[in-house]
Amino acid sequence: MRFRRKKWLVFITSFFLFCFAAFPLSAFAEGENAAVDTGDTTWLLVSSALVMFMFMPGLALFYGGLVGQRNILSTVMYSLSSFVVVTLVWMLWGYSFAFGPGVGGIFGGFDFLGFQHVGPEAKDGLTIPHLIFAIYQGLFAAITTAIISGGVVERIRFSVWIVFSILWVTIVYAPMAFWTWGGGWLSKLGGLDFAGGTVVHILSGVSALTAALVVGKRRSFPHKTLPPHNLVFFLIGAMFLWFGWFGFNAGSALASGGLASVAFATTQIAGSAGGLVWIFIEWALRKKPTLVGGATGGIAGLVAITPAAGYVSVLSSVAIGGLASVVCYWALNVLKAKLQYDDTLDVFGVHGIGGIWGAIATGIFASKEVNPAGANGLLYGNPGQVATQAIDVLVAVLLAAIGTFVILKVISLFAPLRVTEEQEMSGLDISLHGENAYNTFEGMNSEMAPAPQSPFAATGAMAVHAGMKGV
Amino acid sequence: MRFRRKKWLVFITSFFLFCFAAFPLSAFAEGENAAVDTGDTTWLLVSSALVMFMFMPGLALFYGGLVGQRNILSTVMYSLSSFVVVTLVWMLWGYSFAFGPGVGGIFGGFDFLGFQHVGPEAKDGLTIPHLIFAIYQGLFAAITTAIISGGVVERIRFSVWIVFSILWVTIVYAPMAFWTWGGGWLSKLGGLDFAGGTVVHILSGVSALTAALVVGKRRSFPHKTLPPHNLVFFLIGAMFLWFGWFGFNAGSALASGGLASVAFATTQIAGSAGGLVWIFIEWALRKKPTLVGGATGGIAGLVAITPAAGYVSVLSSVAIGGLASVVCYWALNVLKAKLQYDDTLDVFGVHGIGGIWGAIATGIFASKEVNPAGANGLLYGNPGQVATQAIDVLVAVLLAAIGTFVILKVISLFAPLRVTEEQEMSGLDISLHGENAYNTFEGMNSEMAPAPQSPFAATGAMAVHAGMKGV
Amino acid sequence: MRFRRKKWLVFITSFFLFCFAAFPLSAFAEGENAAVDTGDTTWLLVSSALVMFMFMPGLALFYGGLVGQRNILSTVMYSLSSFVVVTLVWMLWGYSFAFGPGVGGIFGGFDFLGFQHVGPEAKDGLTIPHLIFAIYQGLFAAITTAIISGGVVERIRFSVWIVFSILWVTIVYAPMAFWTWGGGWLSKLGGLDFAGGTVVHILSGVSALTAALVVGKRRSFPHKTLPPHNLVFFLIGAMFLWFGWFGFNAGSALASGGLASVAFATTQIAGSAGGLVWIFIEWALRKKPTLVGGATGGIAGLVAITPAAGYVSVLSSVAIGGLASVVCYWALNVLKAKLQYDDTLDVFGVHGIGGIWGAIATGIFASKEVNPAGANGLLYGNPGQVATQAIDVLVAVLLAAIGTFVILKVISLFAPLRVTEEQEMSGLDISLHGENAYNTFEGMNSEMAPAPQSPFAATGAMAVHAGMKGV
């Protein structure tokens, strides 16, 4: 024990030493900032904060509200751990792999390891500091990773999840980001992905399904799963996602102005169309429109507009968002029931299917009138764009499925992927994290026991822990 | 059934076809963006996101925390449905009616139907893209509509609410917006309304009272209404409102800079004065200052400063905010008790009365030293401004009362306005939406029943629904 | 009674008369705005809103989730009251004392009383309106004050807290802010504090400890304190803090651009390093990483990076954030257990210790390559900077400890500092504020009693209060 603790100390210390010593600081040498525009930079600062917010606490609550109350903290911990881990991985090597100068259109290279050469000066071709661009993209990587957890909550081991996060962002996310946005081969084919239809939603949706299949079903699935424990948290989460999505989509213009405004408008409208259509579908087919449905439809619309946000007209966004609800409703209600996979929080049904529809829809509705830097789609006389988009989709699906499968199989050689039956039964909050989310038993509000001499034995007793010594 | 479903499909399909085909895209033809300022645009992008946030989840939680726990989802659904419906209505025709080039100072006209001619280029006379201006105003329209629901929650039918939303925003909100902000006749009289004292708060407050009277009291009113089920949600909602109010008020400068800063400062200070005064009133009169009181006072201060935010000095904002709490406290505690109307969440008492006070106060405290584009008020030698403001108030009150009355009476010719006694008794969450917000019974966390062969009969059993087939 | 009410009216009225009459409005005379930059101004508007948000509801939930459920509203009320009170105090005199032109490097003076001469024009040397600078700083003052409440929740009297807030911000915060940021003597020594390591965190942390000692322990401490009642609220609060911290740190650049981007990046990365290290420490020492731990570690990292955010490289921020978790973990688990002080929500352990580490770390890691306006630290060949930082720390510690001690001792001459045993036992929500946060007993959802003639006697009866008359 004593030994293990020492090892930790050595590890931590050397890590920190490394941190400030190993890399040259010349990155910051030239702080000219010639081309930095304050308005654009402010928009990216805000967008970065918004993406952080849609992730934590947004995604965490969106997911947490839908799980049983004994797994809420565990669900949040998957998100929180990805948040902190991927942020660091991104800074250390992820950004370099995804947005480095690149090696043959395939791999970003090592130039930006540890955010070397990533400083306050404007990024090439943009009017915003390189550093905020890098952080903004890092938050994309982090939330994308965390979205996957929705497929495997209530059963995957916490340590496995952390290792998975590190590997996944490195060998699945970073390559796809490089290929699509970093100047890699896919972008040269002409595929359009404004804010992450393939890179974010298809990757995460397909990876979640793959992970759900590899990790296996919850023991309670399908006949005894717990109903969502708190729909108000779910709603809050959904709306935080919506709020943050403005930073996600309109921020992807990488500047303030007309294009950001277009993306903002299409986002709001596609989300609304998605929400409304889902409400109407439920009303027509089930007589009762639900809150879960309305919010899920909104998210489906937002997912679908993501790749298209800066390429399509406002009216097209109605169609994209509205039809997203139709396909996602089908996925959740028909496909899932038929195939019986346990994608716990419907990541595949919403992000996967919605993302695929969005990517294809971009090929249908894109218009150079909206964005000259884009392309025309099917409706504007260019059916080939649909094919190009289909290639993007295919690449993303394959990369996600194979990458996730391989990562999990490799991990499973070293450790079991899922918690034990007993842990699953007692709930992961207590069994993995030793905490209860809610301590609301009124009886605990009782006065001090009259026998303070035996604090540990007394009812409801609490004792100051002996600190590090006791372990 | 089969037939009805087909009809839906046809309807949805033709709607979407219409969406991307019916309107010319020439709107986006000239994307010059000559006069767009990135800093101003960023501020409007952010303000739009803030207004969205104050609405969803802000308003939804503010309201939802104050209702009984069997009506929380229903309360949220009124907001969510207005959010998505009004967004679409606004894009299709609302914006055109409210901010079109206009017909005789009365009506905005049809030029901007479907956001035609509303593109990324700067809006006339402003430095921000037309599209973000339109979306920003659309979010105002949406939240204003949703505020009304506070008067009729726990009893109005969901379908009635949706129809009401569509009609109300069209025939009450859009005209008033045009008259006040779109260049219509009221603005020509010289009335001042910086961010929506009349258009937003008086309209919604008076409409809520009217609706509460037309729809009728809850069966439980006044002797058995439910106490607020979750004041933490209420507080979160109140603070989200406050946060978003910066976008609402300071964003109404329609540019960044000095005026936005003035509006930001007056907003923060009026809200603080309102909160503090209410706390002191309760302390003096009831001995115990409450959280509900403090937060309500803050909101009252924010409501009252809304029309004045960019026209008055910081010190005036103390008076406006502080006195708002005095009049609203009176409305909630004396007026309501005397008149016995069932304005469930005190929309009239806070938004109506607070808005009237704010509109009049603008006429008292406005100063050209603060904003040369404004006017001087009573205290700066121009008593006439108070009269002008009073006309604005009168118009808003009449329009809201008559418009709401007519809309609801017309709807009631086709369908009952309120839920049945039984639905009211079982709570609207289950009876209208088939959902429970909270599933926290611990017994549900039990392991799978040993008799999986009869999943539907087993205790707590859950079954994958047969999808569309089953209905 | 009648008399007291009249006194109140007179007081309120004369206060408001004073407000808009007493001060000349010439402050607003020259609204030239020559040097105002829209992008920078937008960033400060946003940052102000973010700081407001991290405070309310952020801090309120962060604290509220950790207390017992009978004290949640009371905990929130400490924050809410500081929010409104300090905003007003700041406007009336606080800003002037802290950022006035100054008297001998010691005191800011009276020039800006009531925000006189604080208008929409650019602040000297900056490109943002003076008014938004003043409001931004005011929100810093307000949240700093409220942070202190974490040391004394569940026992300090509400009225004492309000008086304490007013005095503390006047005689502790304002001087320190002037000395450090307002051009006072400390800044002349060369101490670095980018966003408030000493001014915000050390002051609040040390003051909280002092207050906890002066006020005394909770009766239930340490053997019967209540476990945190809602960790989801705690998490939401923690993440709101994180989100707002971007406005806090990156906003402290007082402009958009490269420096703000650096501060944004170091903030995100230090927070992540803090969270991750805490998780690993718990894992190593206790086997179970907790959510409370992960979030606390993140906040520790954010606290520590605050003074350094704009002076250090991204890699240094990893070390600063990560080591913050080490020292704060030690403070919470070893120091607190040993010394047995009842700093209820660990303000000293997190803000105090974290802030001290951050201030010293700034002296170690600061680099002129990152920020030419800063200084080089120990690692860049300037060991003297550590000494300078140590002086800052010492001043902050002494000022906070002595100031808080004196204020509370003076107050205690006039009134008891803490609630009675009975109030503590029944919970402060009911005993101080007359409210319950949660009304979730299902039995309350019952239909109207059949005996409406005696509404007050009937079970669960509710009666419209007779308004002001009844008291």
Next chain:
Amino acid sequence: MKLLTIIIRPEKLSSVTAALHEIGINGMTISDVRGQGTQKGVRTIYRGVEYQTDFIMKNKIETAVSDDRYEQAIEAVMDAARTGEVGDGKIFVTDVVDAVRIRTGERGDSVL
């Protein structure tokens, strides 16, 4: 003395307590419980998955009454709680062998 354990629909709680008050029974203890019986549970649907719960919200009233009053109490409860639909609930009667008022130490019927 008898202990009545009364299971009713939550929406009838205040009617029942009022009815008991009317016949002079003021002391009782109430809890939120879940019932199973002939009545079927509600079905709720989340994202296409149907959750059928057979735990139906009920309220339980426990009240100790003297031997000569308990029939009257049963009548009162039945009148106030009955809807005629399945799920109205039950009353179970058990014997109380002793009762104490903690405040005074009194025993027996005077406790009520």
Next chain:
Amino acid sequence: MKLLTIIIRPEKLSSVTAALHEIGINGMTISDVRGQGTQKGVRTIYRGVEYQTDFIMKNKIETAVSDDRYEQAIEAVMDAARTGEVGDGKIFVTDVVDAVRIRTGERGDSVL
């Protein structure tokens, strides 16, 4: 008629109710309760402070059964709820002197 008061682990609730259904006992009333006994409570740690709670989540089932069936019911519950670990719970049996179905006014065993 007997009233069985059954204290079990929450995770065994659905097994137990299913076991009772199997022998034809469908009526019962369930609540969330906290137990104390030989079983020790969980320790949770918040920020270095250890909270040991001796209130352990349990579920209580109250079910009235006829005199001839209650032994069978006890068997069924024991089979379904037993893990062999400390904390499995208890069954207490008390006499019911009268029972009423509120909906119909029926009395006695037909109520069940």
Next chain:
Amino acid sequence: MKLLTIIIRPEKLSSVTAALHEIGINGMTISDVRGQGTQKGVRTIYRGVEYQTDFIMKNKIETAVSDDRYEQAIEAVMDAARTGEVGDGKIFVTDVVDAVRIRTGERGDSVL
């Protein structure tokens, strides 16, 4: 064997359980309940509307004790729970005809 149903103020819960532990009674089952009786409910005011609730938070302890110990248990509870103010609560005693420990199948007094 007797079943004690003890209704007390929530703030007295830990005193009472400690008092019972002291005399060797360790097994018990506790729930959050609402009481009505002579004690009046709190009034809370929201936005000028006064809500008076006559449901007062109480805790209920159910503990089965052997016939020779129950008087002692009553004494212990009374000492620990009494404040002398209205609302201290009640103890009701009923006969237990049988008791089972699920883990072992033991019956009778050895179950306790």
